[in-house]
Amino acid sequence: MRASPGTTGTTQGRVTGERSAVPAGGEKAPPGHEDCGTRCWRDPRDAQAPRDGVRFHILFVCTANICRSPLAERLARSALGPCPALRISSAGTHARPGMEMDRRAGNTLARLGGDPAGFTSRLLTPRLVADADLVLTATRRHRAQAVALHLAAATRTFTIAEFGALAQAVPPERILRHHDPVRRARALVEEARALRGLVRVDESDIDDPYGRSWLAYRMAGRTITRYLAAPLRLLTPPPDA
Numbered sequence: 001m002r003a004s005p006g007t008t009g010t011t012q013g014r015v016t017g018e019r020s021a022v023p024a025g026g027e028k029a030p031p032g033h034e035d036c037g038t039r040c041w042r043d044p045r046d047a048q049a050p051r052d053g054v055r056f057h058i059l060f061v062c063t064a065n066i067c068r069s070p071l072a073e074r075l076a077r078s079a080l081g082p083c084p085a086l087r088i089s090s091a092g093t094h095a096r097p098g099m100e101m102d103r104r105a106g107n108t109l110a111r112l113g114g115d116p117a118g119f120t121s122r123l124l125t126p127r128l129v130a131d132a133d134l135v136l137t138a139t140r141r142h143r144a145q146a147v148a149l150h151l152a153a154a155t156r157t158f159t160i161a162e163f164g165a166l167a168q169a170v171p172p173e174r175i176l177r178h179h180d181p182v183r184r185a186r187a188l189v190e191e192a193r194a195l196r197g198l199v200r201v202d203e204s205d206i207d208d209p210y211g212r213s214w215l216a217y218r219m220a221g222r223t224i225t226r227y228l229a230a231p232l233r234l235l236t237p238p239p240d241a
Contacts, residue, residue, distance in 0.1 A: 039081030039236070041181045055182045057087040059132035060160070061142045065092030065121035067105040067210050067217075068138040072160060072224050074114035079232040086181070091124040093145045098122075102210060108221040129153045134189055136160045139205040155193055159204040164227030166192035167234060169199045175234045188234055 033040055041055055058076060062069035069090035077088045099121040101109070106116035122128075129135060129150040135157040137143040147154045158166070170191040178184045206223050209216035 033083060033085075036081055036083040039083060039181075041083040041085035043085075043180070043182075053085060054087045055085045056134075056185045057089070057132045058134045058136065059128060060088075060090040060136050060138075061093065061124055061146050062090070062138040062206075063092050063094050063142070063208060064099070064210065065090055065095035065123075066099050066102045067208065068206055068220055068224065070101045070116070070119050070121075071105055071109050071112075071114070071221055072136065072138075072228065074109055074116060074119070075112060075225060075228060076232060078114045079228075080235060089128075091122050091128050093124050093142055095121045095123045104214060104217045105209070105220075108217045111218075112221050112225055124149065126150050129157075132156070133185070134158075134163075136163055138208070141205075156189055158192065159201075160206060160224060160227045161204045162196075162201045163192055164230055165201045166195045166199050167230040169195055170234065172234060181235065184235055188231065 033042055036042075042053075043055065060069040060072040060076070069092065073088055073090040080086060080088065097120070100106075101116045101119040101121075106119075109116050124146065126149040129146050130153065132153070133156065135143075135146050135153055137146055137157065137159050140159055143157055143159050147157050167188060170188065174191055175184050175188050178187055206220060206227075207216070209220040
């Protein structure tokens with residue numbers, strides 16, 4: 001299993017355990033994890049590791065990285081929490097680095113409960129794809145472009161729609177039985193990969209709303225929300241975590 005960026009060389013051995021990544025009752029959270037609550041992705045057994053060490057990285061991809069992929073990035077972050085051990089980012093295949101999120105996309109995001117503040121676009125690079133544990137793209141073309149940058153990522157790169165359909169077909173107990181959130185995430189990727197070609201995905205592309213009507217932006221936001229619902233539900237800690 002490939003280690004996530006920012007982790008120590010012992011990461012692979014740590015995530016195979018079944019102990020919760022949430023501090024025990026009354027235990028003070030380490031620096032940087034004060035706001036995680038039950039949505040903490042750190043490993044409490046790794047007391048000496050850097051507290052900002054990333055254990056799992058989800059990368060969203062679209063074209064300019066100002067509409068669809070930042071919508072998905074910020075919606076996922078809102079659902080999964082602020083834990084620094086979980087990196088959720090986005091990039092564009094033809095992005096101009098440093099651009100703010102499109103105004104209409106930002107307003108759509110806010111209506112859906114996300115926060116566009118502080119977002120800046122960046123260009124998709126081979127290193128970004130290689131460093132990601134899960135790559136989710138707006139369209140099939142973006143998926144092909146991401147894989148072309150790093151062929152080894154093919155098995156962990158999906159369209160957002162494809163991954164949503166595959167996650168919906170995964171028996172929830174196969175994921176939720178893991179208390180460690182990274183174990184849940186890796187199990188979900190493995191289960192989705194195994195179901196490829198077995199689950200029908202009618203439409204794998206999310207239309208680009210850029211320069212179109214408000215309705216197009218709302219439709220893109222709602223579509224992304226719908227496709228991410230199943231994966232995010234499986235990655236959210238169970239009530240007794």
